[in-house]
Amino acid sequence: xxxxxxxxxxxxxxxxxxxxxxxxxxxxxxxxxxxxxxxxxxxxxxxxxxxxxxxxxxxxxxxxxxxxxxxxxxxxxxxxxxxxxxxxxxxxxxxxxxxxxxxxxxxxxx
Amino acid sequence: xxxxxxxxxxxxxxxxxxxxxxxxxxxxxxxxxxxxxxxxxxxxxxxxxxxxxxxxxxxxxxxxxxxxxxxxxxxxxxxxxxxxxxxxxxxxxxxxxxxxxxxxxxxxxxxxxx
Numbered sequence: 001x002x003x004x005x006x007x008x009x010x011x012x013x014x015x016x017x018x019x020x021x022x023x024x025x026x027x028x029x030x031x032x033x034x035x036x037x038x039x040x041x042x043x044x045x046x047x048x049x050x051x052x053x054x055x056x057x058x059x060x061x062x063x064x065x066x067x068x069x070x071x072x073x074x075x076x077x078x079x080x081x082x083x084x085x086x087x088x089x090x091x092x093x094x095x096x097x098x099x100x101x102x103x104x105x106x107x108x109x110x
Numbered sequence: 111x112x113x114x115x116x117x118x119x120x121x122x123x124x125x126x127x128x129x130x131x132x133x134x135x136x137x138x139x140x141x142x143x144x145x146x147x148x149x150x151x152x153x154x155x156x157x158x159x160x161x162x163x164x165x166x167x168x169x170x171x172x173x174x175x176x177x178x179x180x181x182x183x184x185x186x187x188x189x190x191x192x193x194x195x196x197x198x199x200x201x202x203x204x205x206x207x208x209x210x211x212x213x214x215x216x217x218x219x220x221x222x223x224x
Contacts, residue, residue, distance in 0.1 A: 002153075004153070008151075032210040034212060034213070036215075041198075041218075041220065042217060042218070043116075043200055043215035043216050043217045043218045044154075044200070044215045045215070046212055046213070046214060046215075049212045088153070088154070090154075092209075092210050094209065094210055095209050095210070096142065096144075096159050096161075096167075096209045096210075097156055097159075097169065098156070098210075098213065099153070100153035100154040100155075101153055102151065102152060102153045103153070
């Protein structure tokens with residue numbers, strides 16, 4: 001079992017939809033979580049950083065952590081074609097090493 | 111503001127040839143630096159990280175090595191490339207305050223070993 005798992009997609013949604021991207025993890029020691037957006041052949045771009053459980057909102061993006069279920073989510077409101085990319089989640093137990101998921105490919109259709 | 115550079119952007123090398131990839135960060139001092147590899151269908155794999163000049167920690171034993179000759183310079187090397195070394199190599203930096211500080215990635219180097 002991988003420590004951090006993501007559905008690879010692709011996930012296709014119409015423009016303006018609310019998108020839900022999810023990761024599950026197996027290590028209960030994970031407390032620090034990040035979400036990245038990666039366009040094709042580019043470096044990942046940091047979207048959200050969260051610690052422990054709860055929600056964090058930044059513009060159209062909301063990150064949610066449910067430690068009891070070992071489940072993290074990224075919601076994108078009013079999705080745009082420019083949001084079409086691969087979304088990576090990452091988790092750490094408090095060390096330098098973040099474990100990354102393989103990413104979910106999102107397509108927002110105009 | 112901080113900027114991270116990587117070069118070259120693309121590289122095609124024969125098996126058995128040496129490798130040198132360079133990463134530099136501007137606009138910050140004493141950063142933590144990281145090298146990752148991203149292979150098709152796989153997540154980012156941490157290869158090396160450094161918390162200071164000359165300090166390198168290896169996460170995955172393989173035929174790659176890393177060096178940090180200056181505060182904001184990180185180099186990934188190999189003496190002899192293998193086919194399995196092909197991939198997208200990403201350098202990242204974070205503030206040197208907490209191990210879990212957010213990491214910011216460079217544009218990457220796409221390496222193809224033939």
